[in-house]
Structure formats: structure tokens, C-alpha cells
Amino acid sequence: MKFDSIIKNGLVILPEGEERVDVGIKDGKIAEIGKDLGTEGNVIDATDLIVSPGMIDAHVHITEPGGGYRDLWEGYDTGTRASAKGGVTSFMEMPLNQVPATVDSESFDKKVDAGNGKLSVDVYSYGGLVPFNLDGGIQELDDKGVVAYKAFVSTCGDRSIDGDFMNVDDYSLYEGMKQIAKTGKVLTIHAENASITDKLGEIAYKNGEKSLAAYVDSRPVFTEVEPIQRIILFAKETGCRIHIAHLACAEGIDLVKQAQEEGVDITCETCTHYLYFHKEELDDIGPVVKCSPPIREKSRQPGMWERVMDGRVSMVVSDHSPCTPDLKDTDNAFEAWGGISGIQSNVDMFFDEAVQKRNMPLKTFADLIATNVAKRFDLKDKGSIEVGKDADFVIIKPNSPHTLKVEDLEYRNKISPYLDREYGAQVAKTILRGEEIYSLENGVSDIKIGRFL
Structure with missing residues (x-):
């Protein structure tokens, strides 16, 4: 040939x-x-x-269209150029922070129109699950070909922006999971307890706390663990396939593993920044490293690495979530935008930390950045070096x-x-x-x- x-x-x-x-x-x-x-x-x-198979980053935010609110945030041209430079050949784009959020067929079309002709890499689209798209929006997105859905049980979105994303209440999550189960697709969930983290953050802010360390303390580990327990219960009730986004604690990973053993169709991911940075250095770096869930203590990293190495974590992603510099330019961590620009640094840093420093087998490396993503989200032509x-x-x-x-x-x-x-x-x-x-x-x-x- x-x-x-x-x-x-x-x-x-x-x-x-x-x-x-x-x-x-x-x-x-x-x-x-x-x-x-x-x-x-x-x-x-x-x-x-x-x-290696090209990385499929399963968690990326591109903010185009910006709707007049976020026009200067990351667009498709620069976001996909950074992906190419970082060894990412495909990514799965979250249904926020673009305006309007991707929650129905109309907003899906606007997103695709905004990106056509600008892509250096391939893009798979998430659809959103929000309280206001339960009357047909889920099915419209399935018809458009989204590969998965995304929901927040933590607080998200700006209510002053028409068309911005919104977190779900328990009923919306339950009803949405029932509808998504009928599509056969996966629902990815940002799992943090909204009422507790919001209140702890409010108290810390009123008390004059400004540091990133205080921000981390306002979102303790149990506020990740509790909603995962609830999500697992809902998954058992609805039969919806579930993926837990950006887990930052070993306890949450262990809950997912236990649920798998009980027959629940559930997986989880972690991010490169949870494996690399630690709480004790955050204030030296500054708000550019603020994210949610927060980066936790250095003492917790060995437990995270153990679960990445042994397969309890299905994939390692960037959660690339950029903003404009002014939203990070503050000495108050509670006021800064929460999101990390990282898609360009995934492969080199993770290969160094995992393969070269911790002797991760190359097959495991490829599984975590590509193969497992393709299998989990049914990306038929991607994820492995095989004929066809x-x-x-x-x-x-x-x-x-x-x-x-x-x-x-x-x-x-x-x-x-x-x-x-x-x-x-x-x-x-x-x-x-x-x-x-x-x-x-x-x-x-x-x-x-x-x-x-």
C-alpha cells in the first residue's frame, strides 16, 4: 500500500x-x-x-460566542491553537461559559456558527442540563448530536446575563437524569454542595479573609463527598450514566469506585492541576490558580496519584476555563474568577510527572489522556492507535x-x-x-x- x-x-x-x-x-x-x-x-x-494517541481533553471551556459579555475571553481560534501546541487533538467543549449557554438547538447552532472555520483541532459538544430546558431542550440537544450533558449542583452562572448557565436543584437533576437516561448518553456533574460552600464563602468574606488558603478552607472535602452520595442515589433511581467532573479528593474517587462495584454506571476524572499544585503554594502563585473544587493540601496528593495510577480515576483533563486578566487581578481570592488556563500544559507536565517521575506505564498514560475518554463517551474514531x-x-x-x-x-x-x-x-x-x-x-x-x- x-x-x-x-x-x-x-x-x-x-x-x-x-x-x-x-x-x-x-x-x-x-x-x-x-x-x-x-x-x-x-x-x-x-x-x-x-x-501516543492524541489527547482527548474531556473538559474544556471555550467562550464563543461571548454574547457581548465575554467577547474577550477564550475563542475557538486561540483555544484550539493552544490545544494543538499542547498535544490535544480533540476536546469535549462544555456548554458554558459561552453566551448563550448550549441548552437547546438554537443555542447549539449559534455556538457552531461561531466556531466554523476557526478550529485547529476537533471539537465534541456537551449539552447543558439546567432547570429551564426540561421541556424539550434535552431532546433537541440529543438530536443535534451532543456527546454528553453537563450539570452543576454547585452554584454557577450570572443571573444578570440573559442566557447564562444555571445550576440545578434536586428536582431538575432528577427529572433531567430521567430524560438523559433515555438518550443513553452520559451526564457529567460538577459536584460541590452549593448551600454549604456558598455560606462558608460568604462568612469568610465578611470576616475579611482574602487568601487562597482561606478560599480552600471554605470548600472542605466533605462538600465534594456529600453531593456525590446524592448523585449516586439518583443514578440508581433513574438509570442515568454518570461522570463526576474534576474530583479533587480521594474520598470522592473511592465513592465512585464503590458505586461501580454496586452496578452503577459511573466514572470520574481529575485534573492536572490537582496532581501538580498544592494549597500551601497557592498564595505565592496568586488568583491565576484559583479554581473550583479548590486545589487541596500537599498531603492529599499521594492519595490522588495512587488512584490515578491504579485505574480508579478514568481520565485526566485540563478543565481549561480562562477569563480576561482583570478578573484575576485582585488581592482577594473570593472576588477572583475561578478557572485555570491549562490545555496547553496537559501532556508535557503530566507525562513528566506520571511517566518520568512516577514510572507510570505508557499504556496507562495513553488510557488516561485518550483511550478511556473515547470509550466512555462513545467517540468511535478516536482514542487509540489502531487500524481504521x-x-x-x-x-x-x-x-x-x-x-x-x-x-x-x-x-x-x-x-x-x-x-x-x-x-x-x-x-x-x-x-x-x-x-x-x-x-x-x-x-x-x-x-x-x-x-x-
């Missing part, structure tokens, strides 16, 4: 484990995997490099220390807690359906071959 491209000389992460093989690419698909596939076509030399799948790869240069500088960022707003940190690996090349969209030599390509899928 004559290939369009061949990846040669690399250590390739296959479903059964890593192997030194060639990968032949034809018409954007993986056409053949084997030894000595020849040198016809474009040869991509991966000598001394790791060839899309030719999506991140090629990693191991043992290659580098420091992230502001000029390296592709984000619209050049802020990130990962700045000025050294990582021991680099993304050498990102390939989407056989086309190079980023390389160390050439930078981010200006071609826009990404698609809404």
Missing part, C-alpha cells in the same frame, strides 16, 4: 502496550501498523520519541526539560499558573487526521482542519 505518511522509528503506544513499529497513514486514517512499512510518502521521523481510527497523534520528546514562558502561550489572554515552571518533556509534534498541526520546528500550523463532531 502507498501511504500518505509513515511515522517511523518511534516507540508507539498501542492498545496492548508500547512497541517500536511503523504507522502508515492514508486518507486521514491509520491504514497499517507494522515493521518496515517502507519510505514512500511523507516520512515522519520519531527517533527517540514517544508516539483517525490518525491523531501526539509525539512526545521525553527527558527534554523546558520552561514555559509567556511568549509560548497561544491563549488569547496570556495567563496561566504553569508559567515559569520547568517540565521534563515536550510535545514535539501534534498530528490531526494525518496532518501536522504543530511541531517544535514549525510552531502551530495556520491550517484549520478541525471539525465539530
Whole structure:
């Protein structure tokens, strides 16, 4: 067979484990995997490099359209360029913070119209579950092809903005889960107890607390654990498939594992920032590292890593949630926007911390950033290096220390807690359906071959 491209000389992460093989690419698909596939076509030399499935980031916020309120936040052009540079070939876009939020067919169409022609990588869409779309909105989104749904049981959204997202009450969650169960799709939930965290935050603020450490203390671990217990009960009652977003505590992960053993169709994720940063350093970094759930104590990280390594956590994501710099420019953590810009730093940092520092098997690494995501959300053409799948790869240069500088960022707003940190690996090349969209030599390509899928 004559290939369009061949990846040669690399250590390739296959479903059964890593192997030194060639990968032949034809018409954007993986056409053949084997030894000595020849040198016809474009040869991509991966000598001394790791060839992994491209990352599928299952938790990303793009704020386009901005609806006149958030027009200067992250857009599709910059957000997907940053993805390409970070080794992310596809991501799942949350139904907020764009205005209007993606809660029905009309808002879905506005979102797609805003992004058409701007995508460097592929984008899968979430639909929202909110109290005001229970009368047909869930079905409209299913008809449009959303791959999953998202709900908040913690407080979210700005009620002064028409069309902004909104958290669910117990009835809306129950009724929405019944409707989503009929679609067969997964409902991802932000699990924090709204009434307790809101009140603790209000008390701390009134008492003059300003620090990030105080912010963390206002959202204690049990406020993650309690709603997960409630969600599991609702899942048993409704049969809805569930995924718990961005877990920051081992106790929540253990609840998910226990529910799986009881037959509940539930999984969970954590984020790179929960595995890397810790509470004791947050105030030195500043509000750029504020997020919700909060980054917890350093003493809790070993328990998180243990559960990532042994498979209790299904995927590691960015929860890329940028804003404009002014919303982080405050000395009061309780007033700062909660969200981290991280999609460009997922692969290199996680590969360094997991594989190089903690000896994570390469297959486990690929499962956590790609394979498990594709399996959980039924992304048929993605997630693994197998014949017939899309030719999506991140090629990693191991043992290659580098420091992230502001000029390296592709984000619209050049802020990130990962700045000025050294990582021991680099993304050498990102390939989407056989086309190079980023390389160390050439930078981010200006071609826009990404698609809404």
C-alpha cells in the first residue's frame, strides 16, 4: 500500500502496550501498523520519541460566542491553537461559559456558527442540563448530536446575563437524569454542595479573609463527598450514566469506585492541576490558580496519584476555563474568577510527572489522556492507535526539560499558573487526521482542519 505518511522509528503506544513499529497513514486514517512499512510518502521521523494517541481533553471551556459579555475571553481560534501546541487533538467543549449557554438547538447552532472555520483541532459538544430546558431542550440537544450533558449542583452562572448557565436543584437533576437516561448518553456533574460552600464563602468574606488558603478552607472535602452520595442515589433511581467532573479528593474517587462495584454506571476524572499544585503554594502563585473544587493540601496528593495510577480515576483533563486578566487581578481570592488556563500544559507536565517521575506505564498514560475518554463517551474514531481510527497523534520528546514562558502561550489572554515552571518533556509534534498541526520546528500550523463532531 502507498501511504500518505509513515511515522517511523518511534516507540508507539498501542492498545496492548508500547512497541517500536511503523504507522502508515492514508486518507486521514491509520491504514497499517507494522515493521518496515517502507519510505514512500511523507516520512515522519520519531527517533527517540514517544508516539501516543492524541489527547482527548474531556473538559474544556471555550467562550464563543461571548454574547457581548465575554467577547474577550477564550475563542475557538486561540483555544484550539493552544490545544494543538499542547498535544490535544480533540476536546469535549462544555456548554458554558459561552453566551448563550448550549441548552437547546438554537443555542447549539449559534455556538457552531461561531466556531466554523476557526478550529485547529476537533471539537465534541456537551449539552447543558439546567432547570429551564426540561421541556424539550434535552431532546433537541440529543438530536443535534451532543456527546454528553453537563450539570452543576454547585452554584454557577450570572443571573444578570440573559442566557447564562444555571445550576440545578434536586428536582431538575432528577427529572433531567430521567430524560438523559433515555438518550443513553452520559451526564457529567460538577459536584460541590452549593448551600454549604456558598455560606462558608460568604462568612469568610465578611470576616475579611482574602487568601487562597482561606478560599480552600471554605470548600472542605466533605462538600465534594456529600453531593456525590446524592448523585449516586439518583443514578440508581433513574438509570442515568454518570461522570463526576474534576474530583479533587480521594474520598470522592473511592465513592465512585464503590458505586461501580454496586452496578452503577459511573466514572470520574481529575485534573492536572490537582496532581501538580498544592494549597500551601497557592498564595505565592496568586488568583491565576484559583479554581473550583479548590486545589487541596500537599498531603492529599499521594492519595490522588495512587488512584490515578491504579485505574480508579478514568481520565485526566485540563478543565481549561480562562477569563480576561482583570478578573484575576485582585488581592482577594473570593472576588477572583475561578478557572485555570491549562490545555496547553496537559501532556508535557503530566507525562513528566506520571511517566518520568512516577514510572507510570505508557499504556496507562495513553488510557488516561485518550483511550478511556473515547470509550466512555462513545467517540468511535478516536482514542487509540489502531487500524481504521483517525490518525491523531501526539509525539512526545521525553527527558527534554523546558520552561514555559509567556511568549509560548497561544491563549488569547496570556495567563496561566504553569508559567515559569520547568517540565521534563515536550510535545514535539501534534498530528490531526494525518496532518501536522504543530511541531517544535514549525510552531502551530495556520491550517484549520478541525471539525465539530
